[in-house]
Amino acid sequence: MSEGFDLIVLTLAATLRVATPLILCAMGGLFSERSGIIDVGLEGKMLMAAFAAGTVAAVTDSAWLAVAAAILASTAMALLHGFACITWRGNQVVSGVAINIIAAGLTVVLGTAFFARGGQTPALEPEARLMPITLPGAESLVGVPVLGPIYRSLISGQNVLVYVALLSVPLTWWIVGKTRFGLRLRAVGEMPLAVDTAGISVSWLRYRAVLLCGLLAGIAGAYLAIAQNAGFSRDMTAGQGFIALAAIIFGKWRPLPAFGACLMFGLLDAVAIRLQGVRMPGLGEVPVQLIQALPYLLTILLLAGFIGRAGAPRAIGVPYEKEH
Amino acid sequence: MSAAPRRALPPWAEIGLLPLVNVALALITVGIIVMAIGVDPLRALNLLVVGALGSSEAIGYTLYYATNFAFTGLAVAVAFHAGLFNIGGEGQAYIGGLGAGLCVLALDRFLPGVIVVPLAILAAAAFGAAWAAVPAWLQAHRGSHIVITTIMFNFVAAALMVYLMVNVLIAPGSMTPQSRGFEGTRMPAMHEVLAALGITVAQSALNLSILLAIVCCVGVWAFLWHTPWGYALRTMGHNPDAATYAGNDLKKLTMIAMCLSGALAGFVGVNEILGVHQRLVLDFTAGYGFAGIAVSLMGRNHPLGIALAALLFGALQQGGAELAFEIPAMTREMVVVIQGLVILFSGALANLPRPWLQALLARVRRA
Numbered sequence: 001m002s003e004g005f006d007l008i009v010l011t012l013a014a015t016l017r018v019a020t021p022l023i024l025c026a027m028g029g030l031f032s033e034r035s036g037i038i039d040v041g042l043e044g045k046m047l048m049a050a051f052a053a054g055t056v057a058a059v060t061d062s063a064w065l066a067v068a069a070a071i072l073a074s075t076a077m078a079l080l081h082g083f084a085c086i087t088w089r090g091n092q093v094v095s096g097v098a099i100n101i102i103a104a105g106l107t108v109v110l111g112t113a114f115f116a117r118g119g120q121t122p123a124l125e126p127e128a129r130l131m132p133i134t135l136p137g138a139e140s141l142v143g144v145p146v147l148g149p150i151y152r153s154l155i156s157g158q159n160v161l162v163y164v165a166l167l168s169v170p171l172t173w174w175i176v177g178k179t180r181f182g183l184r185l186r187a188v189g190e191m192p193l194a195v196d197t198a199g200i201s202v203s204w205l206r207y208r209a210v211l212l213c214g215l216l217a218g219i220a221g222a223y224l225a226i227a228q229n230a231g232f233s234r235d236m237t238a239g240q241g242f243i244a245l246a247a248i249i250f251g252k253w254r255p256l257p258a259f260g261a262c263l264m265f266g267l268l269d270a271v272a273i274r275l276q277g278v279r280m281p282g283l284g285e286v287p288v289q290l291i292q293a294l295p296y297l298l299t300i301l302l303l304a305g306f307i308g309r310a311g312a313p314r315a316i317g318v319p320y321e322k323e324h
Numbered sequence: 325m326s327a328a329p330r331r332a333l334p335p336w337a338e339i340g341l342l343p344l345v346n347v348a349l350a351l352i353t354v355g356i357i358v359m360a361i362g363v364d365p366l367r368a369l370n371l372l373v374v375g376a377l378g379s380s381e382a383i384g385y386t387l388y389y390a391t392n393f394a395f396t397g398l399a400v401a402v403a404f405h406a407g408l409f410n411i412g413g414e415g416q417a418y419i420g421g422l423g424a425g426l427c428v429l430a431l432d433r434f435l436p437g438v439i440v441v442p443l444a445i446l447a448a449a450a451f452g453a454a455w456a457a458v459p460a461w462l463q464a465h466r467g468s469h470i471v472i473t474t475i476m477f478n479f480v481a482a483a484l485m486v487y488l489m490v491n492v493l494i495a496p497g498s499m500t501p502q503s504r505g506f507e508g509t510r511m512p513a514m515h516e517v518l519a520a521l522g523i524t525v526a527q528s529a530l531n532l533s534i535l536l537a538i539v540c541c542v543g544v545w546a547f548l549w550h551t552p553w554g555y556a557l558r559t560m561g562h563n564p565d566a567a568t569y570a571g572n573d574l575k576k577l578t579m580i581a582m583c584l585s586g587a588l589a590g591f592v593g594v595n596e597i598l599g600v601h602q603r604l605v606l607d608f609t610a611g612y613g614f615a616g617i618a619v620s621l622m623g624r625n626h627p628l629g630i631a632l633a634a635l636l637f638g639a640l641q642q643g644g645a646e647l648a649f650e651i652p653a654m655t656r657e658m659v660v661v662i663q664g665l666v667i668l669f670s671g672a673l674a675n676l677p678r679p680w681l682q683a684l685l686a687r688v689r690r691a
Contacts, residue, residue: 040475083673084668084672084673088673090671090672090674091409091671093411094409094617094621094667098665098668099668100614101663101664102661102665102668103664104664105657105664106664108655108657109357109658109661110361112654113361113362119655239479245472287487287491289486290487292483296483297476300462300468300476300480303462303472303473304462304466304468304473305467305468312469
């Protein structure tokens, strides 16, 4: 039992590590989308944040300054998105695509100009990174059956940003579901006219949602560059922003199911590496690419109504015009 | 916090001035970024123009890049006119290239190139169209949002291609994931064709696919503005209810628009696979699908505008490569930044200069 059990614990720990940027991005995107602003630009925000984190960590050797820079960069992109979509009522998808493409280009352009390493930032020393934290008693309790190994390998020994990501879920659930701000946020995504009639600013609400999205996507980017990896490399987000978007849709725009989707997609990613070349009984060799494409395929099936119905906020993607 | 209500400009300003100002804003931003990384923008511009147009080889490459941009720009525009946003050009181009490649790999040992090439072009169109048809069908019949589905299809296409190239189509004994080379089948290179006509130009990647792109520009124009189908399609884009009231089947129109769009994107595969690589390779789409959004927005979704925008982006792509060679601090990705900024200023922020232009025009009229 012990070897199989260890494997499960380690796979779950890997799942958590892979899912962390997805969770942060999904919670961020959820704020934006529930307020009625489509966020196709999660990928770009996260990439800019990762670059900012990698750069600042390399220059200052300070991990926390790097996190701050990541949040700043991502929030700046979020503000740009808000400026285009809320103030100027531009097409939200077009704005998101623009942010993704600008980020893909600008990170390499600036990275090459700063460090001349083909778009990469210099490899970081452990002091400039956020490293895994060992919780008290992790080693001494390892003798406890079942719970000991779980505590040591799964609960303890994770990066501080993994805990932040896990904390962001109940926080998002509480803010969106239980606070006055959350109620208004949901209302503005369903029927902005009603919110406007009540004398509450639609724009200001949506700006706050977009900024929260920038904050969380920024932490996700910092995680990629200075926690999961030791520096920024070009296109390092590799579609994870879109998987987070898929998770939001898969979770039907609700925090806890979206969190579940992130964990599922993270698990798929974690087992994809282990399943490479393994023959499954009755199936033969499962192509890794199929497992990698599964989050997208599942989301397509969900959107098509083959796995339940995805209920998007009703006013999503529609710019609000006060002069109606 | 909200901008002034949207008022129309006079038509000449709407069609001519506003788009120019939008592009100018994007280019000014680029200039600021170039200056910020310590490069003289005027020197960069000079190198860029020489790099793009300074020799017959440079012009050849500029036109070769423009061919790809024209295909994906037209693809985005056709869907846009029907009120659909096709972000899946990247995947459709990828699968289109797969179609062209599979066709050639199956036939090139039995049939002469003159027969295989047209068949491969049709295969590229068919595969590209098929890859767009699924999201179109899902939107028309199941209510899926086409933006999300086409994004997801890009990733599925990429995974599918990696699987096929690594496991199925890889040439025996090859270390890199690429198929065997095509035998006697390829899109003739432009310098060879011109040499046969007695005109000498330098060798470049430019091939006869550019003629296909020109045919597509004219064809899209004729289809959209001079056929009943095109009229119905544009009606749907302007007002779906009106299109229904006029007796159109919106589901069918969605399918037509997206299949055409996908087929046009698939032609990138003709230029790349039949024209340049002459074997199936990975990653030949290189962002052309996304750049098509910039091309289409800049060209105001009109084939003539798209042709001009494609030429500009082709020149930027080629000139940018030369620029990166001359100034080490600059990279080719500067072109990607420009594409993104054009999408931002010509697309999402298209109305930004409007109040300012209105005030300016009002002042001119008073004076």
